[in-house]
Amino acid sequence: DVKVTQSSRYLVKRTGEKVFLECVQDMDHENMFWYRQDPGLGLRLIYFSYDVKMKEKGDIPEGYSVSREKKERFSLILESASTNQTSMYLCASSPTQENNEKLFFGSGTQLSVL
Amino acid sequence: DAKTTQPPSMDCAEGRAANLPCNHSTISGNEYVYWYRQIHSQGPQYIIHGLKNNETNEMASLIITEDRKSSTLILPHATLRDTAVYYCIVRAPLTTDSWGKLQFGAGTQVVVTP
Numbered sequence: 001d002v003k004v005t006q007s008s009r010y011l012v013k014r015t016g017e018k019v020f021l022e023c024v025q026d027m028d029h030e031n032m033f034w035y036r037q038d039p040g041l042g043l044r045l046i047y048f049s050y051d052v053k054m055k056e057k058g059d060i061p062e063g064y065s066v067s068r069e070k071k072e073r074f075s076l077i078l079e080s081a082s083t084n085q086t087s088m089y090l091c092a093s094s095p096t097q098e099n100n101e102k103l104f105f106g107s108g109t110q111l112s113v114l
Numbered sequence: 115d116a117k118t119t120q121p122p123s124m125d126c127a128e129g130r131a132a133n134l135p136c137n138h139s140t141i142s143g144n145e146y147v148y149w150y151r152q153i154h155s156q157g158p159q160y161i162i163h164g165l166k167n168n169e170t171n172e173m174a175s176l177i178i179t180e181d182r183k184s185s186t187l188i189l190p191h192a193t194l195r196d197t198a199v200y201y202c203i204v205r206a207p208l209t210t211d212s213w214g215k216l217q218f219g220a221g222t223q224v225v226v227t228p
Contacts, residue, residue: 004157042218043158090157101148101205101216105157 003027006091006106013113019078021109023091031094032074033058033103034066036087043090049074050096081113118202123223126196132189134222136202139183146205147178148216149187151198158201158218161187192226199223 007022025032033048035058045058047066055066063085067075074093078085088110092103119137126132138147148163162169162176164185169176175188189196199221 042220043216092157102160102163103150103158103216105159108155108157 004091004093004104004106006089006109008109009107011109011111013078013081013111015082015113017078017081017113019081019111019113021076021078021089021091021111023074023076023106024072025074025091025093025104026072027093027095027104028071029093029104030071030096032068033092033094034064034074034076035090035092036060037090037108038087046076081111083113085111086113087111118204118219120200120202120219120222122220123225126189126192126224126226128194128226128228129191132192132196132224132226134187134189134200134202134224135184136187137184138202138204141182141204142206143182144207146207147176147182147185148203148205149174149176150201150203150216150218151196152201152221153195153198161200163205192224194226194228197224197226 004025013019031050034046035043037043044060046060046064047058049055049068052071065077088108090108091106094103146163146165149161150158152158161173162171164176164178178185201218201221203216
């Protein structure tokens, strides 16, 4: 079965800490995505990658960076965590198929920044 | 991408069919209709998508009206595990700029009761 695994289910960090969120997929998908989900705002795309070492900004990249050194792994980095980055973070992957944006999501990481 | 309208909530009895409506009256000719669902504390899960024709898979059926202004997702035999928020999303064909930018609205909270 298809699987997207996020390294942590819950994280609590302090303001100013550097935070790493890891995501691994086992489906050999080309595309990987990071979203955050907040009540009333839906899912918002932070960054995505369509190939190893490639990255593209999504709708809300400020305060975040990403790394994709291997095809199966996509990391989200909060350089200096702030309280407004408290959120549910969701990783997703998808194959490159024309007219079929079938996203596979991980279970999410609930990050609290104190 | 066209806007969608869904009822905020609906109840369904276990074992019965659940019919989830979605209005997308401004849909363009090349836009697809996607359905995802999100079970509490999990990431969204792809269900089905279609363009013009009705579609069926192991999870659900998608019925799109002839004028494409509305659609219905059918869960043929609802179970308690189908309790989730269901999202109807209209999506133009993919371009490099649009990857991952699915607009998840408020969705329909479906509660399946014994």
